[in-house]
Amino acid sequence: MHHQDIDWLRELDFYKGEIAILSKRLEEVIVANTHTEVTSQVEHFQNKFIVLRDVIDTLGHDIKGIESNIERLAAKNPGHISEHTQTLNSEIYGRMKNLSNDFSDSRFELNKFLSKAL
Numbered sequence: 001m002h003h004q005d006i007d008w009l010r011e012l013d014f015y016k017g018e019i020a021i022l023s024k025r026l027e028e029v030i031v032a033n034t035h036t037e038v039t040s041q042v043e044h045f046q047n048k049f050i051v052l053r054d055v056i057d058t059l060g061h062d063i064k065g066i067e068s069n070i071e072r073l074a075a076k077n078p079g080h081i082s083e084h085t086q087t088l089n090s091e092i093y094g095r096m097k098n099l100s101n102d103f104s105d106s107r108f109e110l111n112k113f114l115s116k117a118l
Contacts, residue, residue: 005066009060012060012063015052015099016056019053022045022110023046025114032118041113045106052102059095062095063092069088
């Protein structure tokens with residue numbers, strides 16, 4: 001579980017970096033094109049990125065909490081991980097999958113918009 005948690009934290013860092021890059025692309029669009037329709041689409045994507053950042057921050061916090069719990073349990077009873085911890089890890093897996101899908105959909109939608117706006 002420890003390695004999976006570390007991989008998830010790296011994945012979250014990747015998403016943060018990608019959002020920063022995509023946000024810069026939005027800045028390029030707003031400088032090049034100030035039409036109301038374009039501005040409203042840019043705001044739409046900025047809002048999506050705010051929501052994605054919040055999800056990333058919450059997931060990161062939750063993963064670190066599980067990791068601390070695993071370390072505490074391992075110190076008490078080496079080799080035994082509780083069912084509760086395994087359930088939490090399964091829940092995080094589902095949330096990471098949802099984040100991945102949401103991010104991919106948002107990036108695809110943004111790239112479609114950028115191809116028209118630039």
